[in-house]
Amino acid sequence: MNAVLYWTSTIAKSAYILVFPLTLAFFLAWAERKQSAVMQDRIGANRAKFLGRPFLGLVHMVCDAVKMFVKEDFVPDSGHRVLHTLAPFLAMFFALITFAVIPFGYQLTIAGETIGLQVADLNVGILFIFAMASLGVYGMVLAGWSSNNNYALLGGIRASAQMISYEICIGMTIIGAILALGTLSMQDLVIRQGYHYFGWLPRWGVLLQPLGFLLFFIAGIAETKRVPFDMPEGESEIIGFNLEYSSMKFAMFLFTDFIETVLIAAVTVTLFFGGWQIPWLFESGFVWPWGGGWEIHPNVVNILRMAAFAAKVTFFCWLMMAIRWTLPRFRYDQLMDLGWKWLLPLSLANIVVTALVVLLVN
Amino acid sequence: MDFAVFWIAAGVAGAAAINLIFQSKPINSVLSLVVVLFALAVLYLQLSAEFIAALQIIIYAGAIMVLFLFVVMLLNLNQDQFGSNRKPGLRSFGVLIGGTLIIEISLIARAFVSSSPTDGQVVAAEFGSVAQVGRLLFGEYLLPFELTSILLLIAVAGALVLAGKREEAQPPEERS
Amino acid sequence: MIPLSHYLLVSAVLFGLGTVGVLISRNLITILMSVELMLNAANLALISFARWHADPGAHVFVFIIFVVAAAEAAVGLSLVIAIFRRKNTVDVDELNILKG
Numbered sequence: 001m002n003a004v005l006y007w008t009s010t011i012a013k014s015a016y017i018l019v020f021p022l023t024l025a026f027f028l029a030w031a032e033r034k035q036s037a038v039m040q041d042r043i044g045a046n047r048a049k050f051l052g053r054p055f056l057g058l059v060h061m062v063c064d065a066v067k068m069f070v071k072e073d074f075v076p077d078s079g080h081r082v083l084h085t086l087a088p089f090l091a092m093f094f095a096l097i098t099f100a101v102i103p104f105g106y107q108l109t110i111a112g113e114t115i116g117l118q119v120a121d122l123n124v125g126i127l128f129i130f131a132m133a134s135l136g137v138y139g140m141v142l143a144g145w146s147s148n149n150n151y152a153l154l155g156g157i158r159a160s161a162q163m164i165s166y167e168i169c170i171g172m173t174i175i176g177a178i179l180a181l182g183t184l185s186m187q188d189l190v191i192r193q194g195y196h197y198f199g200w201l202p203r204w205g206v207l208l209q210p211l212g213f214l215l216f217f218i219a220g221i222a223e224t225k226r227v228p229f230d231m232p233e234g235e236s237e238i239i240g241f242n243l244e245y246s247s248m249k250f251a252m253f254l255f256t257d258f259i260e261t262v263l264i265a266a267v268t269v270t271l272f273f274g275g276w277q278i279p280w281l282f283e284s285g286f287v288w289p290w291g292g293g294w295e296i297h298p299n300v301v302n303i304l305r306m307a308a309f310a311a312k313v314t315f316f317c318w319l320m321m322a323i324r325w326t327l328p329r330f331r332y333d334q335l336m337d338l339g340w341k342w343l344l345p346l347s348l349a350n351i352v353v354t355a356l357v358v359l360l361v362n
Numbered sequence: 363m364d365f366a367v368f369w370i371a372a373g374v375a376g377a378a379a380i381n382l383i384f385q386s387k388p389i390n391s392v393l394s395l396v397v398v399l400f401a402l403a404v405l406y407l408q409l410s411a412e413f414i415a416a417l418q419i420i421i422y423a424g425a426i427m428v429l430f431l432f433v434v435m436l437l438n439l440n441q442d443q444f445g446s447n448r449k450p451g452l453r454s455f456g457v458l459i460g461g462t463l464i465i466e467i468s469l470i471a472r473a474f475v476s477s478s479p480t481d482g483q484v485v486a487a488e489f490g491s492v493a494q495v496g497r498l499l500f501g502e503y504l505l506p507f508e509l510t511s512i513l514l515l516i517a518v519a520g521a522l523v524l525a526g527k528r529e530e531a532q533p534p535e536e537r538s
Numbered sequence: 539m540i541p542l543s544h545y546l547l548v549s550a551v552l553f554g555l556g557t558v559g560v561l562i563s564r565n566l567i568t569i570l571m572s573v574e575l576m577l578n579a580a581n582l583a584l585i586s587f588a589r590w591h592a593d594p595g596a597h598v599f600v601f602i603i604f605v606v607a608a609a610e611a612a613v614g615l616s617l618v619i620a621i622f623r624r625k626n627t628v629d630v631d632e633l634n635i636l637k638g
Contacts, residue, residue: 365540368540368544372544372548375548375552376548376552376555379551379555382568382571382572383555383558383562383563383568383572385568388565388568391565391568391571395571395575398552398575398578402578402581402582405545405548405582405585406585408540409545409586409588410589411585411588411589411597414581414585414597414600414601417601417604418604421607421608422574422578422604422607426574426607426608426611429611429612430570430571430615433615433618433619434567436619437618437619437622437628452561452562453562455561456560456561456562457561457562459557459558459561460557460558460561461554461558463553463554463557464550464551464554467549467550467553467554468550468551471546471547471549472543485592489589489592490588498594498597498598502598503595503598507598510602510605510606513605513606513609514605514608514609516609517608517609517610520612520613520616521612521613521616522616524613524616524617524619525615525616525619
C-alpha cells in the first residue's frame with residue numbers, strides 16, 4: 001500500500017470514528033430534552049428560536065453550548081488544581097480512545113488497495129475495550145477527590161464502587177460472547193456473525209448469547225452512570241462527583257456520559273447484533289433466502305454496511321434513552337445487590353453453559 | 363524508532379517511580395504508579411507480550427490501583443501529614459542501600475548479558491498471544507493456575523475479616 | 539531490536555527505587571506501592587527473558603504474579619484500613635506499640 005493512501009485513509013478513519021460518537025452524543029443531548037418531553041407529554045425545548053423557529057429544539061443545544069463556554073470556570077481554592085483540571089479530560093479521553101478498535105465497516109477498495117474500516121485491528125481488541133473501560137473510573141474518582149468537598153468525595157467513592165462492580169459483570173459477559181464466537185479480534189467477531197442458520201436466520205451474537213446480551217446491556221447502562229444507575233451524579237438531590245465543576249469542564253462530564261452511551265451501544269452492536277452485518281447482504285450483493293438476489297458493487301455494499309452500523313448504534317442509543325426516561329433510580333443497596341447477587345452469578349452461569357455447549361458442539 | 367520508544371517509556375517509568383517515592387501526598391504517589399504501569403505496558407508490547415500488556419492495564423491500572431485510590435480516598439489522607447520522610451539518618455541509609463542495590467543488580471545484569479549475543483531470538487507472530495499463553499495456562503501450568511484461585515479466595519476472606527465492620531473487634535473501653 | 543541488557547537495567551532501576559521507597563517512606567500506603575513497584579520490576583525482567591529465550595512460559599509466571607499482587611493489595615489495604623480504625627494514622631513511625 002502506498003504511503004499517501006495509507007496516511008490519508010488512516011487520518012480519515014480516525015476522524016470518522018472521532019466525529020461519529022461526538023455527533024451522536026450531541027444529538028443524544030438534544031434527545032435528552034426532546035425525547036423526555038415527548039415521553040412526558042410536554043412540548044419541551046421550544047423557547048430558543050432562530051429566525052422565529054425552534055427547529056425541534058435544536059437551537060437550544062446551540063444556546064447551551066454558548067452558555068457552557070461563557071460561564072465562569074470555577075476551581076476550588078483548597079482542592080488539587082492540577083487534578084481538578086485533568087479529571088474531565090481523563091474521563092473523556094478513555095471514553096473516546098475505545099472507539100479506535102470498534103469496526104465501523106468491513107473494507108473499502110480504493111485504487112486497487114483494500115482499506116479495513118477500523119482504526120486499529122488489534123488481535124486483543126476486546127481486551128483493549130475492557131482495559132479502557134476500567135480506566136474510565138479514574139476521571140470520576142479524581143474529580144470527586146480533587147474538589148476537596150465531602151459531597152463530591154462521596155460521589156467519587158460511589159462512582160468507583162459502582163463501576164468496579166459492574167465492570168466485573170461486563171467482563172464475564174464478554175467472555176461468554178468470545179467463547180461463543182471464538183475470537184478476540186473485533187473485526188473477526190463481526191465477520192463470524194455473518195453466517196446464516198437454515199439459510200435465512202442471521203447468526204448474530206444475540207442468538208448465541210441471549211442472556212449474555214441482557215446482562216451486558218444492563219451492566220453497560222450502569223457503566224454509563226445514567227438513570228436508573230446515576231448514584232455517582234444524582235444531580236437532582238444527592239449531588240455527585242461533578243459538584244465543584246462549572247463551565248466546559250462540567251459539560252465534558254455531561255458529554256462523557258453521552259459518549260459512553262454511544263460506546264456501550266457500539267460494543268453491544270459489535271458483540272451481539274452483528275456489527276456492520278446486514279442480513280442476507282454478502283460481498284457481491286443481496287442473496288434472498290427465497291431465491292434470487294441483487295447484484296451490488298462491493299464498495300456500495302460496504303458503504304451500506306457502514307450505514308447499517310450507524311443505524312444500529314443509533315437504535316441502541318435511543319433504547320437506552322427510553323430506558324433512562326422510563327425507570328426510576330435504584331437505591332444504593334439495590335444497585336449493589338443487582339450487581340453482585342444477580343448479574344454476576346447469572347453471568348458466571350452463562351459462561352459455564354456456553355463453555356459446555358461449545359465443548360459438546362465442537 | 364524502537365530505541366526512541368524504549369527510551370521514552372523507560373525514562374517515563376523511572377521519573378514516575380522517583381516521583382512515587384518522594385511525594386508527600388499519597389494520591390500523587392498512586393497516580394505516579396499508574397504512569398509507571400502504563401510505561402511498562404509499552405515495554406511489554408515492545409517485547410511482543412500483548413496479552414500481558416493488556417492484563418497489566420486491566421488488572422493493575424484498572425483494578426489494583428483503583429483499590430489503592432479508593433483506600434486513599436476512604437481514609438481521606440489529603441492533609442500533608444507526611445510532609446517529611448523519615449528521620450534524616452534513616453533516610454540517607456535507605457537511599458544508600460537502594461543505590462547500592464541498583465548498582466549491584468545492574469552490574470550482575472551486565473555481566474550476565476555480555477556473555478551472550480546481543481540480539482534476541484526471532485519469535486513467531488503468535489508469541490505472547492492470548493491463545494498461546496492460554497494454552498500454557500490451561501495445559502502445562504494448570505496446577506499453579508488453579509492454586510491462584512485458592513489464593514484469591516483466601517485473600518477475599520482475609521480482606522473481609524480484616525476490613526469488615528465487626529462490633530466485637532472494637533476495644534472494650536470504646537464499646538461502653 | 540533492543541538488547542536485553544537495556545530492559546534489565548530498567549528493571550534493576552525500578553527494583554532499586556522500590557527498595558528505597560520501602561526504606562524511606564513513612565506512609566504505609568506508599569510502602570505498599572513501593573512493593574508493587576518491585577513486583578513490576580521483576581515482571582519486566584521475566585518478560586524480557588521470555589522474549590530472549592523465545593519461551594512464553596514466563597508470561598504465565600507474570601500472570602500468576604499479577605494474581606499475587608492483587609491478593610497482596612487486597613489484604614495489605616485491608617490491614618491499612620484496620621490499622622487506621624484503631625490508631626487513626628497510617629504513619630509507620632507511630633505504630634510502635636511493640637517497642638518495649
